[in-house]
Amino acid sequence: MVDWFWKRRRPEGRALSLRSKDDLGDTTRVDFEELAPDIDTYLGQAAYLQLGYFETLTRLIRATPGLSDKESLSRAAGAALTKHQGLVGLIRERDLDPTEIMLPFREQLDAFRRETLGARPQETMLSVHLTAGLLDDFYFTLSASYGETGRRVAQILRADHDRQAIVDIVNRTIESDPEWRSMLALWGRRLVGDTLLVARSALRPSGLAVADEMRVEPVFTELMAAHSRRMDAMGLAA
Numbered sequence: 001m002v003d004w005f006w007k008r009r010r011p012e013g014r015a016l017s018l019r020s021k022d023d024l025g026d027t028t029r030v031d032f033e034e035l036a037p038d039i040d041t042y043l044g045q046a047a048y049l050q051l052g053y054f055e056t057l058t059r060l061i062r063a064t065p066g067l068s069d070k071e072s073l074s075r076a077a078g079a080a081l082t083k084h085q086g087l088v089g090l091i092r093e094r095d096l097d098p099t100e101i102m103l104p105f106r107e108q109l110d111a112f113r114r115e116t117l118g119a120r121p122q123e124t125m126l127s128v129h130l131t132a133g134l135l136d137d138f139y140f141t142l143s144a145s146y147g148e149t150g151r152r153v154a155q156i157l158r159a160d161h162d163r164q165a166i167v168d169i170v171n172r173t174i175e176s177d178p179e180w181r182s183m184l185a186l187w188g189r190r191l192v193g194d195t196l197l198v199a200r201s202a203l204r205p206s207g208l209a210v211a212d213e214m215r216v217e218p219v220f221t222e223l224m225a226a227h228s229r230r231m232d233a234m235g236l237a238a
Contacts, residue, residue, distance in 0.1 A: 035203045036145040044101035050084035072165030079162040086156040138199045185236040
């Protein structure tokens, strides 16, 4: 596995709980104690990811000709920026410099964004919707490891992402030319590997042992199920 994230000392006695965004109660509990990153790593990664989505959506606004679509994309960009600002606020409350906390992940996460940019705006829109959805789910799940700070992160990530407009644009594109359906379905499947690599690398930079993989598997099964639902909602076979 690519060593994307710095390895830092992890606090003891934490567990990661897989939970629905609509229900902060326990559903499936998986013991991850030594797999979750330390809280500064967690906040830095999550904050920089949201900043990256804001940047990508801002570029899409410039590349999109229709005024209505521009306005719709601006709402999605604003939602990503709001999440970023909320996470940065938590970093500052810890008397830390957000730039310093995010900087170790800039190069690696920028590379991930470059890998998931499409050749066409519609592909990039789909990338944002699918990768942000999957990683928001993942970081929401990790939030159970961090006590009160984690609960506040969960509230930030639960906020409306305003990406329905992206779904609407993609759906209109498919309706305009059926060939888009197979092209975008293939693109959506291609995104999964790179996105799961980000998630797995966040858990343990040096890679997961066989026993750890077995503990992680239920979480990634749920992440993939949610990804499939997002694809299905757009009429794209996952």
